[in-house]
Amino acid sequence: MSPRAVQALQPASTEPASIRNFCIIAHIDHGKSTLADRMLQITGVVSDRDMRAQYLDRMDIERERGITIKSQAVRMPWALDGKTYALNMIDTPGHVDFTYEVSRSLAACEGAILLVDAAQGIEAQTLANLYLALDNDLKIIPVLNKIDLPAADPDKYAEELAGLIGGKAEDVLRVSGKTGMGVEELLDLVVQTIPAPVGDIDAPPRAMIFDSVYDAYRGVVTYVRMIDGKLTPREKIMMMSTKSTHEVLEIGVSSPEPTPSKGLAVGEVGYLITGVKDVRLSKVGDTVTTSLRPATVALKGYSEPKPMVFSGLYPIDGSDYPNLREALDKLKLSDAALVYEPETSVALGFGFRCGFLGLLHLEIITERLEREFNLDLIATAPSVIYEVMTDDKKTVTVTNPSEFPGGKISTVSEPMVKASILAPKDYVGTIMELCQGRRGTLNGMEYVGTDRVELHYNMPLGEIVFDFFDHLKSRTQGYASLDYEPIGEQVADLVKVDILLQGEAVDAFSAIVHKDKAYAYGVLMTERLKKLIPRQQFEVPIQAAIGARIIARESISAIRKDVLAKCYGGDITRKRKLLEKQKEGKKRMKMVGRVEVPQEAFIAALSGETETKKEK
Amino acid sequence: MGSALPLGDPAPLDGLLPGTAAERSHGHPFGVYLHVPFCRVRCGYCDFNTYTSSELRGVKQVDYAGQAELEVGLAKRVLATSGVEDRPVSTVFFGGGTPTLLPSSQLIGMLRATADAWGLADDAEVTTEANPDSVDAQYLAELAAAGFTRVSFGMQSAVPHVLATLDRTHDPERVPEVVRWARDAGLQVSLDLIYGTPGETIGDWERSLDAALAMAPDHLSAYALIVEQGTKLARQIRSGVYPQPDDDLEADMYELADARLASSGYEWYEVSNWSRSGAAVQPGADAMTGPVTPASEFRSRHNLAYWQGHDWWGIGPGAHSHIGGTRWWNVKHPAAYADRILAGHSPAAGRETPDPDSQEIERILLLARIRSGLTTASLAPDARREVASLIADGLVNAKAALAGSIELTLRGRLLADAVVRRLT
Secondary structure (H helix, E strand, O other): OOOOOOOOOOOOOOOHHHEEEEEEEEOOOOOHHHHHHHHHHHOOOOOOOOOOOOOOOOOHHHHHHOOOOOOOEEEEEEEEOOEEEEEEEEOOOOOHHHHHHHHHHHHOOOEEEEEEEOOOOOOHHHHHHHHHHHHOOOEEEEEEEOOOOOOOOHHHHHHHHHHHHOOOHHHOEEOOOOOOOOHHHHHHHHHHHOOOOOOOOOOOOEEEEEEEEEEOOOEEEEEEEEEEOEEOOOOEEEEOOOOOEEEOOEEEEEOOOEEEOOOEEOOOEEEEEOOOOOHHHOOOOOEEEEOOOOOOOOOOOOOOOOOOEEEEEEEOOHHHHHHHHHHHHHHHHHOOOOEEEEEEEOOOEEEEEEEEOOHHHHHHHHHHHHHHOOOOEEEOOOEOOEEEEEOOOOEEEEOOHHHOOOOOEEEEEEEEEEEEEEEEHHHHHHHHHHHHHOOOEEEEEEEEOOOEEEEEEEEEHHHHHOOHHHHHHHHOOOOOEEEEEEEEEEEEOEEEEEEEEOOEEOHHHOEEEEHHHHHHHHHHHHHHHHHHOOOOOOOEEEEEEEOOEEEEEEEEOOOOOOOOOOOOHHHHHHHHHHHHHHHHHHHOEEEEOOEEEEHHHHHHHHHOOOOHHHHO | OOOOOOOOEOOOOOOOOOHHHHHHHOOOOEEEEEEEOEOOOOOOOOOOOOEOHHHOOOOOHHHHHHHHHHHHHHHHHHHHHOOOOOOOEEEEEEEEOOHHHOOHHHHHHHHHHHHHHHOEEEEEEEEEEEOHHHOOHHHHHHHHHOOOOEEEEEEEOOOHHHHHHOOOOOOOOHHHHHHHHHHHOOOEEEEEEEEOOOOOOHHHHHHHHHHHHHOOOOEEEEEEOOOOOOOHHHHHHHOOOOOOOOHHHHHHHHHHHHHHHHHOOEEEEEOOEEEEOOEOOOOOOOOOOOOEOOHHHHOOHHHHHHHOOOEEEEEOOOOEEEEOOEEEEEOOOHHHHHHHHHOOOOOEEEEEOOOHHHHHHHHHHHHOOEOOOEEHHHOOHHHHHHHHHHHHOOOEOHHHHHOOEEOEOHHHHHOHHHHHHHHO
């Protein structure tokens, strides 16, 4: 139990004046999870014995990569000046791919702790989330973390934070999530400065869903923030976007283990379980009301998840295709943003075209599929949504280069984003060079603190999804951080480049690129494939083409020698076994016309493994 | 033979063969291979089962011939108890290692033991491999007098820097001398050449070919250097001392060899083997007027038996055998071999009897290597159809195929493994 609060307040009967709802905005690695761990310990909701690092991060991937993918809420008791409060800490995802989820988490709070590493300063994504928080009228508590580190420079970054949000540098709290220093003061500050929630207890109930998590044992667990009225167990609730109704089987709060309660009332944060098995029936941003006494106006800010980045996922072993389908069906239950449909590729066989919120989302899903479902996968180069208008005024939506219409094209439009890049000022030149190379237009730049600069660019999303972040990181020794948000579309001079082996197009390598870059892409891919495809018994031309026009060409000369010089009595068994192995290997070859291509060559060509050496 | 033993089934201590062996060996000639696992120095490229004196773990080279003769006795008993019909020995081949490191009397003793066990066929071919610096005129004369008919010299190259890279110690000047002694003794002569040694140019290779042809051997083998894992040469290539072998250069060298040998009157009969056609140079006879011998007389009948699926018993450490569809291989180290033999046990380390599918693969991979070795009629329907596309791709001689046999073209020989994959 909390050393300060003798007795925790009971859910469903807590006065809004005694509630504080807040979140922590922080960049990956800036110590949010560690700070949360200390809060859990200091408020007594987790005993020292039960404590483990990154207590709230549930998935292995979250714990290993130090990033929060899904948010959740914890209720903690805290007392100040003889009065007991219920503090609800709402954990927010820290990544640009999940901006929508972040915005819903922020909407569930009245205040935010802005947590910044005292050795690194603020990062672009944190800035983006800070803007979102200010936009939601949240009270911001600036905090510098990791002040125990030798490399910490709290004075410098306190100035930086004060410059960003106003106020004085000496008001920036300094804590160490690791040692616990300053954490009690921080909790006091939460009570003192963050406003209590306001709502109408007598109005028809309205609760906002800020997270929805699939649990293998309990079905979907829906996290809500009560805005008006009260919800109780056994009540029939209604989702306002779909009008679907469910019975509340359990209602409660996390502290941090799920604890059933008699209900949730105005201002409170907790969870609902209805027995629903699919997160799509409990969507983030939706409003929960009761079917007996429904609210008439839904809460603002709800929108459907919209995939921005598409990629084909293929099992490396073709016989895993049914397993991949099953795995995606399962992941879909816990990830409302994941969309997919079957797709076939000449080079890669049967797979799925999947839509993701962004590159990190793609990476996380691929990693979960591989790790939790034991699949070996290959992902095609990420693509975005193009709107192609043909000369006969038909519009085709293209999420896969293979859907690009073949006839006369009148216009192609592509999604655009506003990108913010934050980096030490020494790297401005190299970042500008990179962004200009990616068709970015500079919208301005400003200093953050004394030695860092934030650059604003409008850029095609298609340029960002294609290894932009890797290049940004390598050009800035890892110091630059990136954030982006969609800002609409632009018409651009885009073409589809096909890669042909002996005259046959290899679908997995077709790409939609800007006309000025078509040649570079063609040269890159033909050179890559030349290195990766083994010599055949005949010469194999490798070409890059826009329509019928060849823009780059390489050729693999015919193999001239493929014979074991010696085959005597002692070699026969070995030689036969080698031959049987080669024939087994041949089964895994993909045939493009008469050309035998090892699956590994496709994979290496898609992942660019042939170039990694010289770039790093 | 390659150094690493295959994985197979366990072999019984008494060496008894499965019931199928007797039946399937019917009608096949029988040969004996005698392995001599000793060398004075180990060459950097060699992964054969051979040992220098410092690697022998207490085994004495001088005791070896006696152990080999014990295995001959064991072979005689095993074949008899397994019901395999007794046949006179058609071919005997002493390989190594360096057989001629042993005194001639020991080689002769092993040959006698073999002849005593089964008898030698009237026209038996008896070959030994020899290192040019390990024999002299008297040694060769003694072998010939005892029934040896053929000697195969490890010439490898005529170019000093190539020989040095290969760790070969002989003086190239000595080769014509030993060839003359062999011929004087009445032995057929074969020369082994290696091409593709790191640093060897096409000009170097041409020099070696010319030097070999100047000696007018009856038979010639030319092998592309194989960089075997675990050899000194493989380490030297991995660490960058020598460049990786260049397949295209080796193809050029093979083409040069084929052209040069053909124009000098040699016919290829296996991917890496050529034999003299026309007049044999008999000692004391004029090449132009001496008796004309058909080219087939100079092919290595012992080696042909490997490719044609005949029977042979391999004597000695690491030696492989094949009798009626069962293959086995002996323990590798001379010390382990001696233990087994002296205890009266079979020295076999493992064996296998490939299933019919694997046997067919073996048949094709072996016979495709020899000129007109494979008949189209013996192929499965799919493979017979594939022959058409092999002709179209210029890998198989059309005329021979129309006449019913598979004869690889020059390009086909260079791509023989690919041809075999397409036929199996």
